Amino acid sequence: MSMQRQVSYRWRLREVMAARGVFTATELVPLLHERGIDLSASQVHRLVTGTPERLSLPVLAALCDILEATPADLVATTAANVAPRKAVAGDAPAPVDLATVRPKRARVRPD
16 A cells, blocks of 8 residues: 655735734735735635635735745645555445345336
8 A cells, every 4th residue: 555645735824914014904905906916805805814725826926926925935835644544344334235225127017
């Protein structure tokens, strides 16, 4: 069996913003707009307070420019080896007799 890698990331936008003196999401809205990124205040708030699953490269580039940071400053990645799960003899489900599970053919009788 081979080892699997489990990768994860941590979104550090709020930390980088604080280090650069930007403390609210509403401060980012006009700065993003200056760079051609038109996001609503609620979208920017979700970007700051949450962890995005998808992020466009123009938005990432604008954030890096605004905060004078690199993508590596905003996204901290980790990876670790994960051993595959071993099956324990008691965990294996009992084999199913398919003859008892399959439906029987219906007989159509005239009334």
